Amino acid sequence: xxxxFIIISIVxxxxxxxxxxxxxxxxxxIVFLIxxxxxxxxxxxxxxxxENYFFTYDSLGVLFTFVLTILSIATYYFSRxxxxxxxxxxxxxxxxxxxxIMLITAIMTTYFSNNFAVLWVSIEATSxxxxxxxxxxxxxxxxxxxxxxxxxxxxxxxxxxxxxxxMGIAVSNYGLTDLSFGTLSNVVKSMNTYWLKISVLFIVAGxxxxxxxxxxxxxxxxxxxxxxxxxxxxxxxxxxxxGFVAFFRTFAIISHTPILAWTQNVLFIIGLFSIFIASxxxxxxxxxxxxxxxxxxxxMGIISLGLAVGGIGYYAVILHIVLHSFVKAGLFYxxxxxxxxxxxxxxxxxxxxFKINPLAGLSLILGFxxxxxxxxxxxxxxxxxxxxxxxxxxxxxxxxxALILLTVIMVILSKIFLTILFGNVQENIKVDKxxxxxxxxxxxxxxxxxxxGINPPPFFMDLINSSISILN
Amino acid sequence: MNFLFIIxxxxxxxxxxxxxxxxxxxxxxxxxGFVLFGMVFSSLKEIEIFDFIFILTETILVKSxxxxxxxxxxxxxxxxxxxxxxxxxxxxxxxxxxLTLILSFVLSNNILNSQMHTQFFTxxxxxxxxxxxxxxxxxxxxxxxxxxxxIENGIFMISLAVGNTMxxxxxxxxxxxxxxxxxxxxxxxxxxxxxxxxxxINQLTELKD
Numbered sequence: 001x002x003x004x005f006i007i008i009s010i011v012x013x014x015x016x017x018x019x020x021x022x023x024x025x026x027x028x029x030i031v032f033l034i035x036x037x038x039x040x041x042x043x044x045x046x047x048x049x050x051e052n053y054f055f056t057y058d059s060l061g062v063l064f065t066f067v068l069t070i071l072s073i074a075t076y077y078f079s080r081x082x083x084x085x086x087x088x089x090x091x092x093x094x095x096x097x098x099x100x101i102m103l104i105t106a107i108m109t110t111y112f113s114n115n116f117a118v119l120w121v122s123i124e125a126t127s128x129x130x131x132x133x134x135x136x137x138x139x140x141x142x143x144x145x146x147x148x149x150x151x152x153x154x155x156x157x158x159x160x161x162x163x164x165x166x167m168g169i170a171v172s173n174y175g176l177t178d179l180s181f182g183t184l185s186n187v188v189k190s191m192n193t194y195w196l197k198i199s200v201l202f203i204v205a206g207x208x209x210x211x212x213x214x215x216x217x218x219x220x221x222x223x224x225x226x227x228x229x230x231x232x233x234x235x236x237x238x239x240x241x242x243g244f245v246a247f248f249r250t251f252a253i254i255s256h257t258p259i260l261a262w263t264q265n266v267l268f269i270i271g272l273f274s275i276f277i278a279s280x281x282x283x284x285x286x287x288x289x290x291x292x293x294x295x296x297x298x299x300m301g302i303i304s305l306g307l308a309v310g311g312i313g314y315y316a317v318i319l320h321i322v323l324h325s326f327v328k329a330g331l332f333y334x335x336x337x338x339x340x341x342x343x344x345x346x347x348x349x350x351x352x353x354f355k356i357n358p359l360a361g362l363s364l365i366l367g368f369x370x371x372x373x374x375x376x377x378x379x380x381x382x383x384x385x386x387x388x389x390x391x392x393x394x395x396x397x398x399x400x401x402a403l404i405l406l407t408v409i410m411v412i413l414s415k416i417f418l419t420i421l422f423g424n425v426q427e428n429i430k431v432d433k434x435x436x437x438x439x440x441x442x443x444x445x446x447x448x449x450x451x452x453g454i455n456p457p458p459f460f461m462d463l464i465n466s467s468i469s470i471l472n
Numbered sequence: 473m474n475f476l477f478i479i480x481x482x483x484x485x486x487x488x489x490x491x492x493x494x495x496x497x498x499x500x501x502x503x504x505g506f507v508l509f510g511m512v513f514s515s516l517k518e519i520e521i522f523d524f525i526f527i528l529t530e531t532i533l534v535k536s537x538x539x540x541x542x543x544x545x546x547x548x549x550x551x552x553x554x555x556x557x558x559x560x561x562x563x564x565x566x567x568x569x570x571l572t573l574i575l576s577f578v579l580s581n582n583i584l585n586s587q588m589h590t591q592f593f594t595x596x597x598x599x600x601x602x603x604x605x606x607x608x609x610x611x612x613x614x615x616x617x618x619x620x621x622x623i624e625n626g627i628f629m630i631s632l633a634v635g636n637t638m639x640x641x642x643x644x645x646x647x648x649x650x651x652x653x654x655x656x657x658x659x660x661x662x663x664x665x666x667x668x669x670x671x672x673i674n675q676l677t678e679l680k681d
Contacts, residue, residue, distance in 0.1 A: 054642075117642045124649040128656055135660070143667055144676045147660045151616060154653050155607075158623055162600065165627070165634050169588060172634060222679045286681040 009105040017098040059466035061111040103129035127153040145226035152219040160206025166199035211243025214273035224293035229336035237325035267308035274301030306386040314468040316385035330445035351423025366446035378453020489565035505536030550665040592633035599626030
């Protein structure tokens with residue numbers, strides 16, 4: 001089934017690219033979305049089944065696929081209005097959809113790959129397709145962002161590949177050639193810890209470019225500042241989840257080896273540095289998308305802390321990343337509206353949004369509450385659990401430092417949000433006819449985040465518990 | 473025989489540090505492709521036809537012919553002849569690459585693992601480290617692409633050293649990813665040249681707030 005999904009996706013993407021007409025760009029993406037929904041259902045029905053040797057429908061993959069499917073449908077809806085508003089040629093529209101479909105396919109392949117080499121190939125593929133989408137607006141800054149993203153991503157992923165090859169030493173020692181996560185989990189226990197540590201460092205440093213955390217965070221932030229808003233919604237969520245999958249799979253392999261404590265310390269450093277850098281950079285941002293890009297970095301820092309601390313932190317991490325996906329996607333869809341109303345990308349140009357567009361303002365308030373993890377946001381529950389785990393494991397200094405930094409971030413983001421929502425009305429703003437239906441998706445996402453945090457349904461909890469069972 | 477190829481590869485690294493002409497960089501990458509083929513071919517115990525075709529494709533066809541041909545087109549499109557002002561003078565670069573080779577040699581001799589072909593590590597580490605140095609030292613983004621390819625060649629040798637043979641399908645996918653990455657980077661590089669009227673990294677500063 002999965003290999004057919006990949007083949008059909010490639011055919012659909014290629015057809016859109018070749019045909020370059022409205023019928024193809026209107027119908028074929030919908031066909032792809034139907035296929036995506038079918039695959040999500042199929043994966044859930046066949047959980048833990050391995051297909052075509054390299055792909056397994058495990059709980060984490062299924063959970064992220066559900067998120068990706070929902071986000072893909074929403075992104076398609078907002079992409080249509082984005083492309084219509086900007087009045088792009090049918091050739092450019094075909095390139096957009098073609099690259100978007102391939103990006104979603106590559107992300108899906110990453111979620112389900114059960115082999116380090118296949119995971120690496122899929123992640124490299126995501127870099128290629130997303131760079132095309134970053135460059136979509138063909139501006140000078142888009143070109144700069146696309147070049148830097150692809151180049152640094154390629155370097156980062158090459159570094160991760162060195163780590164994967166070094167981890168392969170353990171496999172070679174047993175006369176095997178299989179780099180599947182299952183095999184690696186069994187054999188790395190006997191590997192020289194010195195080599196294993198080097199291997200983990202390379203993998204974590206390399207894939208940090210995808211998770212948007214220290215050390216290779218910069219290009220991802222730049223790219224998120226420039227990419228079209230609907231693409232940003234995928235980049236800050238599903239693509240970041242790709243980085244998380246790479247971190248999680250590596251951590252799962254390491255979790256039963258003598259270097260677990262050392263790896264946890266590495267993750268603590270990554271997490272704290274990421275939150276620290278995000279808090280410093282947020283004081284200087286002038287573009288709204290950049291502020292949200294650093295907010296993503298902050299949340300990924302929290303996730304690194306949760307993964308490092310373990311215990312209840314594992315559950316909280318998965319909950320946090322799922323909820324963050326919906327919150328950040330909703331906010332990026334909202335940014336699309338803000339940009340189109342104010343005809344600007346700079347924070348200083350935005351004000352009185354609540355007065356100009358009350359429903360969208362309400363949606364932004366909910367997004368604001370959600371992303372800052374203020375109750376009743378589901379992110380409050382996950383962050384609370386992560387900090388609870390930190391205190392329970394006596395990591396007081398890390399917890400206190402992180403809390404101070406989060407307070408700084410909260411103050412800065414509150415200032416930005418409150419200015420946008422309730423600042424003085426600008427006289428030169430001309431508001432086109434506002435479609436209230438355009439806010440339903442964002443409101444649903446923010447509502448979903450509250451619901452999943454307060455009252456997670458049993459199947460959702462089962463998927464999270466099943467995902468983390470490998471670590472305990 | 474392997475040692476001969478390793479020595480030739482080390483010489484290409486020194487030559488990279490010594491060269492200032494962009495055309496020479498492309499030529500050296502092509503030579504490295506042939507040397508890598510020699511390394512793989514001489515270390516094979518038994519030859520299976522599909523493996524042989526794949527190795528031939530990866531090293532000779534891709535690394536020695538297609539990629540250099542494409543880079544030459546990019547070079548001509550952007551009118552690149554000589555690199556301008558590397559951050560560190562050539563003399564010091566040559567010393568640095570020699571030190572890197574010595575360090576890599578010492579490190580490789582301290583690896584105690586019967587399953588690993590440590591002789592490849594002697595230049596593999598040096599190639600990866602030198603690739604990074606090459607990127608940092610040059611301001612031209614074409615040279616950055618060359619640096620990335622030097623790193624890729626180093627990683628190719630690490631895979632030989634580790635002796636981890638992945639399934640052919642996965643190997644093909646890895647190769648395809650890398651080739652596509654280089655092609656897309658090349659296309660972006662051309663556009664950077666057209667848009668910014670320069671290939672210097674100093675010009676790419678519009679993203680900052």
